[in-house]
Amino acid sequence: MYGERQSGLADYAIRLLPPPPRGEEVCLACQHTSMVQLGCRPWNLSLTSVIILALSNMFLTFLLLQSETCAPEAIPREVEVSAVTEWNLGTLVKHEQQSECITQDYQPTLPDTNGLKLNIKLGRWDARRIFRTFDSVLVGSRFTELSQTYRVCLATQSSVEKLHSLVQVALHWTGPMSVALYAAGDEEFEVLQRYLVYLRRCYESIRERVIFSLAVPKVRTPKKQPRVFELPDIVDCAKPEATLNELMTRVPGEQTNWRIRNVYPQNHMRNLARKNCQTDYVFLTDVDIVPSFNLTIVLDEFLKNDNCDKCAYVIPTYELDTRVRFPPNKTELIRLARKGLARPFHQKVFIHNQFATNFTRWLQDVSPNHIHHENVKTGKVYISHDVTNFEFLYEPFYVAKDIVPPHDERFMGYGYTRNTQVYEMYVTGYQFKVLSPVFTGHWGLQTRKTRPAWRERQNSANRKQFETFKKEVFARYMRDPLKMMKNSN
Numbered sequence: 001m002y003g004e005r006q007s008g009l010a011d012y013a014i015r016l017l018p019p020p021p022r023g024e025e026v027c028l029a030c031q032h033t034s035m036v037q038l039g040c041r042p043w044n045l046s047l048t049s050v051i052i053l054a055l056s057n058m059f060l061t062f063l064l065l066q067s068e069t070c071a072p073e074a075i076p077r078e079v080e081v082s083a084v085t086e087w088n089l090g091t092l093v094k095h096e097q098q099s100e101c102i103t104q105d106y107q108p109t110l111p112d113t114n115g116l117k118l119n120i121k122l123g124r125w126d127a128r129r130i131f132r133t134f135d136s137v138l139v140g141s142r143f144t145e146l147s148q149t150y151r152v153c154l155a156t157q158s159s160v161e162k163l164h165s166l167v168q169v170a171l172h173w174t175g176p177m178s179v180a181l182y183a184a185g186d187e188e189f190e191v192l193q194r195y196l197v198y199l200r201r202c203y204e205s206i207r208e209r210v211i212f213s214l215a216v217p218k219v220r221t222p223k224k225q226p227r228v229f230e231l232p233d234i235v236d237c238a239k240p241e242a243t244l245n246e247l248m249t250r251v252p253g254e255q256t257n258w259r260i261r262n263v264y265p266q267n268h269m270r271n272l273a274r275k276n277c278q279t280d281y282v283f284l285t286d287v288d289i290v291p292s293f294n295l296t297i298v299l300d301e302f303l304k305n306d307n308c309d310k311c312a313y314v315i316p317t318y319e320l321d322t323r324v325r326f327p328p329n330k331t332e333l334i335r336l337a338r339k340g341l342a343r344p345f346h347q348k349v350f351i352h353n354q355f356a357t358n359f360t361r362w363l364q365d366v367s368p369n370h371i372h373h374e375n376v377k378t379g380k381v382y383i384s385h386d387v388t389n390f391e392f393l394y395e396p397f398y399v400a401k402d403i404v405p406p407h408d409e410r411f412m413g414y415g416y417t418r419n420t421q422v423y424e425m426y427v428t429g430y431q432f433k434v435l436s437p438v439f440t441g442h443w444g445l446q447t448r449k450t451r452p453a454w455r456e457r458q459n460s461a462n463r464k465q466f467e468t469f470k471k472e473v474f475a476r477y478m479r480d481p482l483k484m485m486k487n488s489n
Contacts, residue, residue: 114138114196114197114200114201114228115138115193115226115227115228116137116138116193116196116212116214116226117136117137117138118134118137118214118226119225120216120221120222120223120224120225120226122134123216126268126409127409128409129218130217130218130265131215131216131217131218131265131268132215132216132217132218132221133213133214133215133268133272134213134214134215135213135272135275135276136211136212136213136276137212137213137214137226138196138200138211138212139211139212140176140177140206140207140208140209140210140211141207141208142208142209143176143177143208143209143210143211143278144278146175146176146208146209147176147277147278147279149175150175150176150279150296150300151279151280151281151299151300151303151304152175152279152280152281152282152283152296152299152300152303152399153175153176153177153178153277153278153279153281153282153283154169154173154175154176154177154178154282154283154285154291154296155177155178155179155180155270155273155274155276155277155282155283155284155285156169156177156178156179156180156273156284156285156286156287156289157179157180157181157182157266157269157270157272157273157286157287158179158180158181158182158269158287159181159182159183159259159264160181160182160183160188160191160192160195160244160248161244161248162287162288163181163192163195163199163244163287164240164241164243164244165287165288165290166179166199166206166210166287167199167203167206167240168290168326169285169287169289169290169291170203170205170206170209170210171203171205172290172291172292172293172295172326173209173291173295173296174205174209174296174297175209175296175300176209176211176277176278176279177209177210177211178210178211178213178273178274178276178277179210179211179212179213179273179287180212180213180214180215180269180270180272180273180276181212181213181214181215182214182215182216182264182265182269183214183216183222184216184217184220184222184255184258184259184262185220185222185255185258186222186223186224187250187251187252187255188222188251188255189216189222189224189226190224190229190250191247191248191250191251193226193227193228193229194229194231194247195243195244195247196212197228197229197230197231198231198235198240198243199240201231201235202235202237202240203237211276213272213273213276215265215268215269215272217262217265219262220258220262260454263412263413263458264412264413265409265412266407266411266412266413266414266417266418267407267408267409267411267412267417267421268409268412270284270407270417270418271406271407271409274402274406275402277402279402280401280402281303281399281400281401281402282399282400282401282402283299283315283397283398283399284397284398285397285440288442288443289317289397289440289441289442290326290440290441290442290443291315291438291440292327292329292330292438292439292440292441293326293328293329294379295315295438295440298379298380298381298438299381299399299438301380301381302380302381302382302435303399308431309401309403310428310429310430310431311400311430311431311432311433312396312398312399312400312404312422312425312430312431312432312433313383313398313399313400313433313434313435314357314387314396314397314398314432314433314434314435315396315397315398315399315435315438315439315440316344316354316357316359316362316434316435316436316439316440317344317345317354317396317397317439317440317441317442318333318337318342318343318344318345318439318440318441318442319342319343319344319345319346319347319441319442319443319444319445319446320336320341320342320441320442320443320444320445321336321340321341321342321444321445322443322444323341324336324341324342326441327342327441329376329379329437330366330376330436330437330438330439331366331376333439333441334363334366342441343445344357344359345442346446348445348446348447348448349446349447349448350393352391352393352394353393353394353395354394354395354396355389355391355394356387356389356390356391356394356396356432357387357396357434358385358387358388358389358434361384361385361434362384362385362434362436365384365436365437372384372436375436375437376436376437379437379438381435381436381437381438382435382436383433383434383435383436384434384435384436385433385434386431386432386433386434387431387432387433387434390426390432390482391482392419392423392482392484393419394419394422394423394432395418395419395422396422396432397440398422398432399435400425400430404421404425404430405421405424405425405428406421407420407421408420408421408424408469410465410469411462411465411466411469412458412462413455413458413459413461413462414455414458414459414462415455415458415459415460415461415462415463416459416462416463416465416466416469417462420466420469423470423473423482424473426481426482427473427474427477427479427480427481428477428479470484470485471485
């Protein structure tokens, strides 16, 4: 059958060739003698065409025989943008649903490279002996190298159920990353270990760049020592959130209820993540805050000339509608904002959170007439303006040298966790400077209706702690630039 197909293609190619020109009947003799005579160019071309078609057909047949069941372009080995992940609900790739094809995409690594390096009965206690922490329990293969290459490390923290957000963060941030993890009880601890194997095998960026640390509560410390969990032979590396949700079904409802009653130690986690960075500068974020593209490189270039010990460089944060792609640059971000598809972080739920950043001023350089418009076009980082209207409730995400005051660990859960640390920085004399054209994004346009009631309860509890905190800050620095002591009892 294959020979018949080749013969048919050759006949078809010959029929497509024009007849020999009149007056050159001598060339017809070439059909019975040699087809390579120099005077018979039309038939030489015919032979060449037949050979090319035959070889092409053989090559294509070989490729078809060698092709896999899954289309290679359906799900790439390393997801480059959010178009094939679950943060971008409007642009999900549907190949796996249509072809019932699941990606077997993780890398075959040695089992002991994915196991947590710790003894669950040891660890370092916090000041009140409420939480036990473990440093550097899992280290990316290039973390040390990257920490020596770049000036800034991204530090973030997460509980188990939100850890899928790390995938996009790690794809955007190309430098070293320090991630503090929180797990309570054996069921959560097992899910965490299984998911870390999935993340490291599916995503080169996490396998190479990220160092993980761990915190566990004293009242619900896991009893089982860590071990290596193997994944199924087939996993879907394009669905990090769905994979995590499936693993979370192993956690009983009683554990979920316990987590609601017991607050998440955000400030413990921030300190843990920050102090496991090995660079001079730290960019401290939450796990669902996504850096803009190329931020690592342009920040590193900007910090080459930095000689300010008490400067905090603010990177503006925008909420993004889940129907859009992550904006590739500031110009596109502002275009989305003008269409109502992006807006400053917490603008609707708590405007004071980012208000002092002065987004109105930050937008000005997208105008072609602005003195720094060339920076917007090239992506070069510069200081857009200083924060001149600092207020107590300000909570920017910033880059600073790793000498800033720690986050006070008496504040747990939501409310007064980030802004108290920023307030102490301000009291000590830090200057806050807004950078452009870089930014960060957070998926989802938030409203007050989406905020759970327990967040306000935690906020109220932390508000009471603040009365003592502000007195201690005043006693420590003997400065009260915001007149906070005026309202002290």
